[in-house]
Amino acid sequence: MCGIVGYVGARAAQPLLMEGLRRLEYRGYDSAGIAVAEGGRLSVAKRKGKVRELDAALPAAGFSGAVGIAHTRWATHGEPSDANAHPHLDATGRIGVVHNGIIENAAALKQRLAAEGVTFASETDTEVLAHLIARRPEPSLVEAVRAVLAEVKGAYGLAVIDAARPGALVAARNGGPVVVGVGEGEGFIASDAAALMGHARSIAHLDDGELAEVRADGFTVFTLEGTQTVKALSELSGDALALEKGDYAHFMRKEIDEQPAAVRRTLLGRFDRRFATAHLGGIEMAAREMLDIRRVKILGCGSACHAGMVGAHLIEQLARIPAHAEPASEFRYRNPVIEPDTLYVAVSQSGETFDTLAAIQEVKRKGGRVLGIVNAVGSTIARECGRGVYLHAGAEVAVVSTKTFTSTCTAFALLALQLGRVRDLSAAAGARLVAGLDALPDQIAGIIAREAELAALSARLAGAEHAYFLGRAASFPIAVEGALKLKEVSYLHAEAYAASELKHGPLALISPDTPTVMLLPDDDLLAKNLSTVAEVRTRGGPVLAVTQPGVSLEGVEAAFAVPACEPELAPLLLNIPLQLIAYQVAQGLGRDIDQPRNLAKSVTVE
Ligand code: G6P
Numbered sequence: 001m002c003g004i005v006g007y008v009g010a011r012a013a014q015p016l017l018m019e020g021l022r023r024l025e026y027r028g029y030d031s032a033g034i035a036v037a038e039g040g041r042l043s044v045a046k047r048k049g050k051v052r053e054l055d056a057a058l059p060a061a062g063f064s065g066a067v068g069i070a071h072t073r074w075a076t077h078g079e080p081s082d083a084n085a086h087p088h089l090d091a092t093g094r095i096g097v098v099h100n101g102i103i104e105n106a107a108a109l110k111q112r113l114a115a116e117g118v119t120f121a122s123e124t125d126t127e128v129l130a131h132l133i134a135r136r137p138e139p140s141l142v143e144a145v146r147a148v149l150a151e152v153k154g155a156y157g158l159a160v161i162d163a164a165r166p167g168a169l170v171a172a173r174n175g176g177p178v179v180v181g182v183g184e185g186e187g188f189i190a191s192d193a194a195a196l197m198g199h200a201r202s203i204a205h206l207d208d209g210e211l212a213e214v215r216a217d218g219f220t221v222f223t224l225e226g227t228q229t230v231k232a233l234s235e236l237s238g239d240a241l242a243l244e245k246g247d248y249a250h251f252m253r254k255e256i257d258e259q260p261a262a263v264r265r266t267l268l269g270r271f272d273r274r275f276a277t278a279h280l281g282g283i284e285m286a287a288r289e290m291l292d293i294r295r296v297k298i299l300g301c302g303s304a305c306h307a308g309m310v311g312a313h314l315i316e317q318l319a320r321i322p323a324h325a326e327p328a329s330e331f332r333y334r335n336p337v338i339e340p341d342t343l344y345v346a347v348s349q350s351g352e353t354f355d356t357l358a359a360i361q362e363v364k365r366k367g368g369r370v371l372g373i374v375n376a377v378g379s380t381i382a383r384e385c386g387r388g389v390y391l392h393a394g395a396e397v398a399v400v401s402t403k404t405f406t407s408t409c410t411a412f413a414l415l416a417l418q419l420g421r422v423r424d425l426s427a428a429a430g431a432r433l434v435a436g437l438d439a440l441p442d443q444i445a446g447i448i449a450r451e452a453e454l455a456a457l458s459a460r461l462a463g464a465e466h467a468y469f470l471g472r473a474a475s476f477p478i479a480v481e482g483a484l485k486l487k488e489v490s491y492l493h494a495e496a497y498a499a500s501e502l503k504h505g506p507l508a509l510i511s512p513d514t515p516t517v518m519l520l521p522d523d524d525l526l527a528k529n530l531s532t533v534a535e536v537r538t539r540g541g542p543v544l545a546v547t548q549p550g551v552s553l554e555g556v557e558a559a560f561a562v563p564a565c566e567p568e569l570a571p572l573l574l575n576i577p578l579q580l581i582a583y584q585v586a587q588g589l590g591r592d593i594d595q596p597r598n599l600a601k602s603v604t605v606e
Contacts (some may be wrong), residue, residue: 001600002086002100003027003072004178005195006159006169009186009216013068014058020195021051021072023243026399026594026601027100027191028074031085034058035096037166038065042096046085050595067166069159069189071098074600077106078123087161088127090134091118094163097133099126100176100191100604101155109151125154133160142213142222145170149211149224155354157604159189172211176604177352177380179203180212180219181236187214192352193378194395198240204231205378234378242395250593252398252489256579257448260441262393262403266410267437276430277421278414283371284387290422293343298325299359300347301603303401303484304408308347309477310571311373311412317474317568318420318433325477329355331362338366345371345415346388349396349404351379354604360384373411375404389415398594399601400488402579405481406444409572413437436566440573443563447576451584454577456558457517457544458584464515467492468506468541469578470499471519472529478571479519482578489586489593499532510541517578518556520547521570546577 003024007013013036021032032054033046043063047054051072071086078084087096103109106125109132114120118131129148136144141162149172157176161169171178171189181188181200188200189212196203204221206212210229212221221229248254272279296315298308308325315323328346332355338344344363348356351374360370360381372385375393382388393407413433421430461467467486471479476498483494497506499518510516516536520529530552533543537555545551545559548570553559562573586593 001028001074001604002191003195004069004098004100004157004159004189004191006069006161006171006189006214007186008067008167008169008214009183010066011186012062012064013066014063016199017068017070018051018055020190021054021070023195023197024190024192025051025072026397028072028600029595030073030075030080031082032070032072033085033087034063034068034070035087035089035161036063036065036068037161037163038063040163042089042093042161042163044087044089044096046082046087048081048085067161067169069096069098069161069169076102077125083122084124086126088122088124088130090130092134095130095134096161097126097130098159099129100157103128103152103156104154105152129158140213141165141168142170142211145172146211146222146224146226157191167215169214170211171206171214173206174208175354178206180206180214182218182233185216187216187219189214193236194243196236197238197243200236202233203236204233205380205383238395243397250398250583252400252402252583252593255396255398255403256583258394259403259406259448259576260445262391262407263410263444264441265392265394266407267414268392270414271434273434275421276427276434278418280389280414280418282387282389283415287422290419292341293321293419294341295339296321296323296343296345298323298345298347299328299331299356300325301328301353301355303405303481304347304349304353304356306477306481306484307405307408307412308345309480310409310474311345311416313474313477313571314412314416314568315419318416318425319423321419328353328359332359336362338363338368340367342368343371344368345373346381346385347373347408348379348381349375349401350601351376351381352604353381354606357381357384373408375407399596399599400485406572406575410437410440413569413572432566433568436569439565440569443565443573444576447562447573448580451580454560454580454584457560458581458588460515460542460544460558461486461492461517461581462490462585462588464513465493466509466514467494468510468514468516469494469496470502470516470532471496472499472525474568474571475519475521475574478575478578479517481575482517482582485579485582486585488596488599489582489591490589491591491597492585499529502532502535507535507539510536510539512540512542515542515544517544517546519574520545520551521567521574522548522551522564523567523570526551546574
């Protein structure tokens with residue numbers, strides 16, 4: 001979280017920095033700011049609110065300097081305000097710093113600076129860095145930053161500018177993602193390569209404990225100890241247009257529509273049809289190693305964890321290996337038992353979620369083996385895992401996850417199929433699943449095309465203060481994800497329960513004012529699910545069903561049927577209407593759909 005951009009070159013920095021900020025706004029949007037070096041000083045603008053508020057605060061003529069840094073913030077220390085917005089400057093206004101992360105010893109450093117007569121303009125932890133850097137005697141900015149970081153504890157992604165030495169910016173990383181980029185006589189810094197698309201030709205990811213001097217003619221990377229390191233450059237490919245909304249009102253709706261194509265890309269080249277199985281080359285696992293797996297443990301946060309819950313069901317059903325998903329944020333704090341015959345699978349869209357990264361590091365530290373299921377190529381989690389499955393779902397910009405949830409479930413179906421076919425899953429069952437997966441993209445497109453049929457369900461939810469989402473067994477993770485989606489974008493209270501647990505407590509809250517969204521796939525648990533519908537109806541609770549053709553819908557107030565499919569894959573289809581419902585409800589309530597209050601994508605802090 002927090003977006004960072006830096007530019008040094010020959011063009012005016014401001015338009016490039018502002019474009020970068022708009023692309024990074026998903027990382028935080030409570031305040032934003034920019035500092036450009038011109039005429040030996042820093043010209044600065046900062047504003048509470050979104051990047052468009054900062055836009056409005058810029059001088060009409062704009063800043064003309066060709067070196068600058070900018071930031072969009074998700075507050076940790078100090079409430080969102082003009083003063084707490086980054087960049088933060090030293091007392092003379094020469095050094096500017098933008099920061100993503102937390103400086104843990106900021107209080108002690110602040111006390112020391114205060115004793116030396118420094119007064120602070122903000123409540124942030126970041127400001128101490130600007131004062132400390134300005135007080136260093138080293139001849140170059142990179143040396144001064146290195147000296148300061150030696151006494152800093154905490155997590156950071158940083159960009160630093162010095163108006164008196166505008167030939168180079170400095171970037172540093174310890175726990176917060178930072179890439180440096182190279183263009184035609186231009187140098188760049190960003191917390192996410194998306195900010196640089198269309199401008200930088202190639203990029204390098206800094207590793208923890210590295211800092212870089214970024215100049216118009218290239219960059220040099222050092223460790224915090226001062227040793228120069230050689231970084232591999234990768235070409236920055238990708239379509240800058242994919243980062244635009246186009247004709248859509250919201251990225252969330254655009255990304256819902258992109259799901260058929262995203263799933264096709266997740267599947268592309270990953271079937272071995274001759275053996276009715278999947279072939280995931282990136283997991284780098286021979287059949288023998290797969291046979292030795294006794295347990296699968298899936299780790300992720302938010303929607304990534306919910307997709308992991310879907311994955312656990314698939315692996316258990318198809319491969320008959322005990323599998324379980326758990327929030328990575330909880331796992332890492334409970335001194336987990338790591339077993340040598342357990343396969344750990346880390347799931348992350350951004351590949352930068354701090355809690356997930358820390359969980360992986362804990363598993364690795366104890367000798368466990370981890371695979372990654374990641375969307376962002378070259379991201380920290382992908383690199384930390386070393387092997388795994390890329391989703392190839394394309395950039396996801398809306399804070400809430402839609403297409404990457406579906407692509408992650410698809411990747412798990414492939415993994416489960418491959419593990420299953422090494423074990424007891426028959427060729428006939430394998431062929432049935434391959435055909436089922438092949439059909440998914442068109443089926444998803446068909447559901448999205450019928451969006452209008454969901455209006456009655458959405459209207460019923462929009463008028464309620466609370467809602468239940470119920471699903472049994474493999475549908476339960478979809479109930480959890482559906483409730484999360486509604487909460488995130490509409491701010492309505494939605495709670496998910498396993499349908500079988502209803503009578504063990506939550507039934508007490510069922511009333512005519514509390515609608516229940518019931519997942520009713522046409523599977524062998526249908527009779528049980530219909531009993532749950534009857535239990536809710538008997539207490540006067542309205543039932544909205546997401547179901548499949550041919551299911552009896554007695555007593556159901558409104559329903560939507562997804563196509564018939566292979567039973568194991570039904571969760572992937574049942575989820576699509578729930579995304580659309582969340583979107584419709586939020587739109588009806590006039591919510592800020594792409595940037596819901598208090599949330600951010602890519603949560604790089606604890
Ligand atoms: C944040 C987002 C969620 C997301 C989760 C995990 O909490 O708001 O939408 O599911 O992070 O993100 P990741 O990038 O690791 O999948």
